[in-house]
Structures are given as C-alpha cells and as structure tokens.
Amino acid sequence: MPVDLDNSSTVSGDASVSSTGNQNQTPKSVGKKKRNLPGMPDPDAEVIALSPKTLMATNRFVCEICNKGFQRDQNLQLHRRGHNLPWKLRQRSSKEVRKKVYVCPVAGCVHHEPSRALGDLTGIKKHFCRKHGEKKWKCEKCSKKYAVQSDWKAHSKICGTKEYKCDCGTLFSRRDSFITHRAFCDALAEESAKNHTQSKKLYSETVTRKNPEPDQKSPPVVESPPSLQPSSSLPSVAVAPAPAISVESEPAKVISSSVLSIQNSPESPENNPPEVIIEEASRTIGFNVSSSGLSNDHSSNNNGGYAGMFVSSTASPSLYASSTASPSLYASSTASPSLYTPSSSIEPISLCLSTNPSLFRPTIQDPPHFLTPLPPQPAMSATALLQKAAQMGSTGSGGSLLRGLGIVSTTSSSMELSNHDALSLAPAPGLGLGLPCSSGGSGSGLKELMMGNSSVFGPKQTTLDFLGLGRAVGNGGNPGGGLSALLTSIGGSGKIDVFGSGEFSGKDIGRSS
C-alpha cells in the first residue's frame, strides 16, 4: 500500500528557517549518529508530509492470503514465507540515503512547518497522537490520560513513586524542590507542635526516649523521630522529654542532652545560660513553651541571630525568640495545638492541602481586556488583515483621534468615519496590488499613502478603545498603498531586513508573483 506523499521538499527550501546557529551540536560519542535537537531539523533533509490516515495506520503491510497486518515490510516478507509465497528481503541501501524529516499534517501545528519538522517517523507519529489524538490510556492512580501507550507506561512507572513528602502533604519528585519547600513551609512549625501532643500515632515505631524522667509528673510525651531516621521529612529533630513542672536543674540537664542528641558534633551553647530557659519554662507551665524551647536549642545561633541582625526596619528581635519551627520544644502536658501561637507577629500557620494546586490560592478572574476581542468571525490571515487595514476608509478619523491625544499626526485632511459592511477582500497574494507609489524614500510618499487609513469605527459597529482599536469588520475606501507596501516587505521570506538601508521603491509592488 503506497504511502501518501502529499508534499516533499527540503526543510530549508522554504522561507524562514529558524536560525540553526545556536544549536547544540556537540556529538555524544564517536560512531553515534548526530542528533538534531527536537524540532530543529537538518536543513538539507527531505521533508515528508504524511496524511493523518497514514500516520495512524499501524499495520500498513498486509498479507494478501490471510490479511494479517504488519508494521514493517520485512515482517510481512518473512510471514509470506509461511505461505510458500515468493518473498524478498530488501537489503539496507548501500548508497547514502537522504535524511528524511516529517511534518505534522495538522495545519496550525508547530510541527506543520518544514523548519520545525521532526526527524523520525515514530516521533511524528507519537507527536500526532499526543497532540491531536484521542487520549485512550488512563493512569489508574492519578487521573492523567495519554494518547500514546508508551507515554502511559512511562508515567505509570513513576506515578506515586515520588520520593519526598512534606508534612503538609505535598509530594516532590526532586529533592531540591522538596528542600526548598521544606525550608519555608509552615508545616515545619506545625510538626513541632504536633510532636508533643498527638504524634504518638504518627511516630510510634520510631520513638527513642532520650532521658526518661522517672519523676515526671506529666504523662509521657512522645518526641519526634530521632535524627537517624532517613525518611523523616523533618530530619534530625530530636526532642528530649521534659517535665511539665520544671525543677530548676532538670531542664538544664534535659536541654543539654537534647542538644547532644541532635548534633553530630556537640557544641555546647556558649551564651545562653540555662537560667534563662528555666525562668521561662517556669513561667510557661501548662502553656506553650515555644519561646523557651527555642532559646534552648537555638542557643548559639539564636544569639548569633540577635547579634548579626541589624535590621533596617522595625522588626524586633523578639521575632526570633518566638518564631516557629523550633525542633526541640519540650511540651507541657496540657499544651494543645491551639496554644501554639507565638506571641509575635508571625503569620498564622496554615496547613497546606495535599495537592499542589491548592498552594496557589484561587484568585482573580481574568482581567478585562482592553482590546476587545473580535466578534466570532472566520479567522483571517494576517495578510488579509493588513490589506483590510490598508483598505479601510479614506475617511477614517483615527488620525483625528490621535491628534486630539496630542500625538502629532501627519495627516492633513480631515477624516470622517465610514463604515461598510462585508468588505470583500482582494485575493490573497496581497502583493501585486499594482499601486503606484511615489518613489524616493522620503517619508512623505509613504505618509501620503497612509492617509485616510484609520481604524476608528462607528458606534454601531464595535466597541472603541482608546486608540480606536476595536476589532471591526471593515469599511471601504482608498486602498492604503503604504500598508500594502509594508505587507510586501514583511510578508515574504522573513529574511528581509526592513530596517536596512535602501529605499522603498514602488516598482516592486507593481510586479505580480
């Protein structure tokens, strides 16, 4: 069954090949074929455009006897042997085969352009399927749908295997995203609060008591997992149990041991004497002990924080003292999560919901567009629009509008609105308009032609925005040669440097293609 070849040309034969100068051409290894970047094909390759039917056809080679289909001719030939039919295996062609690249048949698709063709038949098939095909494969765990089976398989392998989970419930497949999130997530603080109240069920297997306090008057409190637990989302947090009612010396003992249990290389806090902590602890019995806990463990760095912090604004150092996320709180027996609110002005702890999208709070609706959209109309090519703009009335008053705005207008004649319906557009080329144009590159010639082309439209037509840029249907009037000239210069190869030197000459417009 022959392959439908709709169009075959070179990639660079047409205009506007995107620059290949920036391609990454480093060969991976000797002997490996050089791979072009996706969507940046070899300029000399032959472009093949297959029809959608051909692309989607899986078994193009059919056995005439039993009608079994095969993806490759070689496979069909081998099959034919079984029917005792004559078969022939083609040798791989010895001469240099011209490289083939494939375009997507869907007009408007990025890969429809030869300059963005894909180098591989399988690739274009997959692309076509993915982008323009029906998504028949669905992941069981999440709701993602796929058109290409191999995509679905690849996804299923990794779905749900994301390795990092923050306490707030968000999943991450990469450690660095996880760490960055973790640093700022309020769950860091929540965690510490939870640890001391109801985390027994969460961490029951991994609890290690550092310093059992026999004379504790409060029921035992569970600490957060020790620093050894590798999969803990809050690494290296260890809390020593502490008596709710603090005895002078005990908190001090507890503190140092908690410090020890955390750090690999113990550094005794130099400058936060236990007395401070004790004081605060005694003050806060049965209440949130975040401040004391904090000054406990952050001893060295907290003070460092004070010292190092010369702040331009009015943030007070007490921010640190009562900030969240202290890893070494020792809770009182009666502390409850709701009491865990630092005294200063930290933003309230908010638990993130488990799916990512919820992190982004739903916000504003779409802002009103200042340029009102076109009322439903068949899409016009840009060329057509340029023509239309050029042809719009000799009597547009856009010039006056802008004049009124103080923008100097070069138009001298007064303009009037004119509105005509259903402009019939000149046929496509837009080039051979045969418009005379005064040669000599001074601006005046161009301006003359521009005169009368405005796009302000009557009230009955469309909404006006400030420059009268409503999307209007159109009107008749003088053909605007200047804009057509613009069209001429722009509409072509794209290699034209319209800002180069040289002058605009009318003779080019007169020529027809």
Place this chain on the structure above:
Amino acid sequence: MTKTRIRNLTRLPSPKPLRGGDANFMEQLLLHCATAIDSNDAALAHQILWVLNNTAPPDGDSTQRLTTAFLRALLSRAVSKTPTLSSTISFLPPADELHRFSVVELAAFVDLTPWHRFGFIAANAAILTAVEGYSTVHIVDLSLTHCMQIPTLIDAMASRLNKPPPLLKLTVVSSSDNFPPFINISYEELGSKLVSFATTRNITMEFTIIPSTYSDGFSSLLQQLRVYPSSFNEALVVNCHMMLRYIPDETLTSSSSSLRTVFLKHLRSLNPRIVTLIEEDVDLTSGNLVNRLRSAFNYLWIPFDTTDTFMREQRRWYEAEISWKIENVVAKEGAERVERSETKRRWFERMREAEFGGVRVKEEAVADVKAMLEEHAVGWGMKKEDDDNSLVLTWKGHSVVFATVWIPI
C-alpha cells in the same frame, strides 16, 4: 516625518498564507510599529496596532501571547508620550495582574522550569567547593528569587560528613520589591524561616538585611561589607543571580564608567572567596527602541514557549511577569527602565576587566544539572562552554541563562 525605509526587494516572495502565529511576521509588525510610534506617525502606528490586535489574541498560542505582551507595551509607550491620556485610558496596566507570592508558592514557582534551578545548582556546587575548610561562610545573596537558592545550599552544607558545618552568615539587600516576583512577607520573616530551617539542619545561621539599592550600584551594601569585621577564616561569597542587570550601566549613565563597573571594582576590592554570576544571555540595553525590541522579542519568546506544561493560573502569573519585563524594556526610558540585561560576552568582558578569573564548574554539578533537566520538558538542554568555563541553559538550542563562577585574580 516618517523615515521608514524599506529596502528594495530583488525577489518577490511567493504568496504564502500566513498563519496568525508566524513569529517573523509579528516581529516585523512590532518593529514597524515601534518606529512609527517613536517618529509620531500616528496613522501607521494605528494601523499596525489594529492588525496586531486582530492577529494576536491574548489567549492564542505562545507566539500570539508574546505578541500581545509587546503590543500592550507599545501601547503603553504611546500613551506615555501623551501623559494627559493616562487618566482616560482604560487599559489594564500589567502591575495589577502580578501575583504576590507566599514563600511556599514562590518555592514551587521557581521550579516550574529550570530557569532558576539551573543557576542554583551550578552556583551552590561552586560555593560548596570554594568554602571547604573555612569556619565561617558569609554569603551575600543578590538574587531576584528572594533567597530560594539558600535552602538547598544549607542542606548541602549540613550534609558534609567529615567536619562540623561552618557558621553561616547570610546577607541580603532590602530593595527587592521593585520588580517581580513579589512576595507577601517581609525579609525579616523570610530570614527567620531560613534561620529556623538552618537550625533544623544543625547549621548556625545569622541573617542580615542591609538597606541598599541597585540604583546606586549597591553602594551601601559594599560599604557595609568593607567595614564589617570578618571573622578569622571567613569566606566571603557573593552570589549574583539575575540581579546585577538592574545596576545602571553605561547606556543609562552615559559615562564611560558606569555604576555597574564601579560595583564590580569594589566587589573585587573586597577580595571575595568566590563570586557566582548567573544572568540571562540577552542584550536589552540598546538606546534604540527598535534594536531593543528586536532583541527582546528574539529572546522573550522563550519563556512564553516554555509554559505549555503550566497550569492555567501559573501560566498567567508567569506571563504577567514576563509582560512586566517587556513593558519595562519597551515602554520605559531612563531610570525607570531597569531591565538592562547584557550578553554573556559582555559580562565576561566586565568581569575580566574587574580582575576576576573564570572557574570551571565541577563535573558533578554538570551531571546534577543534566539530571535535573531530564525532569523537565524535552526542549531544555545545556551546553558546557570549554573556552570560557561557562554553563549555558538552552531551550530548543537557544541560549537562555548562563552560569559562571569567578575568583579574584
């Protein structure tokens, strides 16, 4: 008087139905429009704007959305030429759409594409290598991303096995609410979160905010660093991530020695242990609007092109920020025009002139970057330039961001 000149065409192009999204066509229209606006050719500007408006709906494909952003910027420029107009104009300034992120949102946002993470990985790797053996590390983080690079750096420092982690001092400047992305908390709060995090990783950390602004080349920052006593065995690290582009250059101050040059000179005199410079490889400094627009268009199509995988809201935020940038480049002049990115080549000249020498990024880091890129869309790539020791992030082959490491020489 319009001086638009169009070169003779010796060959007429064959008629081709132009899709609405043809980027070259859009570009030409925009360039013509820019010329028209600046030369006060109202009628021509008007027409082109009308055509653009009709061929580039704001909800179209990426080229169309890119064009819309430029269109709005050109309109803004036109309006700014007639100030009396602005009160009567109803078009929406981009600033209203810019999202103010919470830090958690920003953390996710910066990882939507490799745009920033690329620089983070390269810079952190270089920093970690450079500060080996120092007992105090002082990082000055001049970054657009409000310290998003720091958590992974802290984590990496904490994971060094054989020795105790150094004391970490982090210094930032307070002037970062002038351009997007905007955050919804103060730097004090941000800093306290970082310190808390560092603590959980057993890193002692100090956080300092110095009021200083890009508009004077961060002179007060530099001064503070000069007088601030550094401890024994302290490494000074200056991490410049998409920030130095805001320091006025010669095209603004129009003198031979700009604030940018002065900044680098003073930076050098502080004898930092290492300086990392991550910037976007594009020249947006031209005084000529047309050239600038052309440069901007031929670079900023990239971020628009990368947003296919974004969710709708994220894409809107992201593109609002790019639109802000486009507006700044196209519609603003003088000191208001802050986006003055320069090419990698130009930055190299500057660094060399300031007596810095380039350092190669380690192979491990390169491998890490590659692994990271694997997890993003297939268009992302990377090149390692051996001749100048830089790493360059690419999108479909085009250079996007370069990452370089410098030491005093």
